[in-house]
Amino acid sequence: MTGFATQQLHAGSPASRVTPRALPIYLTAGFVLDDFDQAVDHFSTGDGFSYTRVANPTNQAVEQRMAVLEGGAEALLLGSGQAALAVTILGLLQSGDHMLSASSIYEGSRGFFVENLPRLGIQTDFVKDANDPDAWERLIRPNTRVLFAESIPNPKNEVLDIAAVAAVASRHGIAFVVDNTLATPYLVRPLEHGADIVIHSASKFLAGHGAVLGGVIVDKDADRLAYLRDSVALRFGPTPSPLNAFLINQGVETLSLRVERQSANALGVARWLEKQPEVLSVDYPGLESNSYFELAERYLPDGTGSVFSFTLRGGIDEVRRFINALEVFTHMTHLGDVRSLVLHLATTSHNLRTDEQLEEAGIWPGTLRVSIGIEDLPDLVADLERGLTAVRG
Structure with missing residues (x-):
């Protein structure tokens, strides 16, 4: 018989073959690896689960739902809307690159562009009239890699002509990122109008009750999203709690x-x-x-x-x-x-x-x-x- 300390850690086991209707909360840092060969396979292919910072079944279910709702190939759930913005931009840009942003955007995004990115050698210019394609064209440089705007800008609500800006980005082979927080995919799906990546502060309408923080990236390109997940988010570590993911999912359902x-x-x-x-x-x-x-x-x-x-x-x-x-x-x-x-x-x-x-x-x-x-x-x-x-x- 094992000792008390061992029993308090290992006694009991989850019921098998149980299928809950509500999304289960896998509130765990890591997952048991079945055997040696399964561990080798997981670390070689990425299939399955080993550590929540890499992937978690609760978080993954929310990602899959958001990818469907936005019409994207893949989605990535993160710890906040700011994390979604940072992971996206840091995955698309490097030192020496340039980006353009609409001037009417969330103040936290503006601060990130103006105060943080220059320290990494990334410069941002702002387009005052976001619905004027020529205004974007005039500011594009050879090293411009991203165009950024909000579908419904915070706080002045100058509805974005998504297709017009997307056309500019497409002509120059530039990624077009749209923050769709205030519109949500229920009102508009920017990817359907030519955007490449959509981000959300899931803390807002997606969760809906002001209880938790979260962020989402939805990409039409599965390979690019895989890079954001594996080479940016995994390294910086803005991992959402599975409990937060569950509550976000509860909000998304209504x-x-x-x-x-x-x-x-x-x-x-x-x-x-x-x-x-x-x-x-x-x-x-x-x-x-x-x-x-x-x-x-x-x-x-x-x-x-x-x-x-x-x-x-x-x-x-x-x-x-x-x-x-x-x-x-x-x-x-x-x-x-x-x-x-x-x-x-x-x-x-x-x-x-x-x-x-x-x-x-x-x-x-x-x-x-x-x-x-x-x-x-x-x-x-x-x-x-x-x-x-x-x-x-």
Whole structure:
């Protein structure tokens, strides 16, 4: 008989031939290798599982689902959206290379391009009008290797003409990477319009409940994705927990239901805000008055998303009174939650920008970003009215 310490480690074994309906959580650092020959085969071919940093059945199931939903060949699940961006860019570029990015993008992505990549010898230029193919053409160099943009840019919602930018990338043999976080594959699938790689912050709409972090890369080229997995992600190690993968998968199972409701709520909120005298402008492409309305109809027929910005006529004092009066909207830095969220950009996510940079980006002292949730629309409108009442007072 073995001793107590041995028994507490080895007694009992998983039930065999059990098939759960929900995705199992393989919460383990490593996997038992059946025998010597199977270990040799695994390390030679990559088949099977040995260590979660390399592959995990729970994570793999989410990858397969996301590849199908985005219409890609393969997908890679990572620990955060920033990890998805970093692994993609570091896998495509090396010292001496150049990339182009749309200027209207998530502030964390912009910081990565401006502050981190130059230390690696990689330079980035920004295209102000992302829907002008000539603007991209003029900035392409012989060493340009990547074009980057967001399908629905955060926070100004200038809907991207994906096919137009993809055509430029294709003519020059350049990889076109699209961040599809705010649109999700339910609203648009960039690979179908010519993009090469799609990335997501899975922390947002895919997970949906603001509980976990995650990132996803989906590539139309299986070999390129294999390189990102084996030679970049494996070395840098931004491995997601299988528990996080399980929760992301739970969110993905209701993605269309949530995004449909959120988009409908967002349109209702935007239409209401547009009529309020205290509101200077509403940046929502679902509005007929928005300059991106026709493009949104082309790319986003099932809804125009639920993250957008609007600008109060007043300044910081009015914004403070507005936010502090809200009771249904949650004041926090996040997006894609089932709950509605609000944030003042100039003093939070964009607080390191100069006044000139903020003005160029169309972010004013009164600009607020909202992420609309699945609450009852009348309650959201009543809460915003509560905020505007505080502004009037």
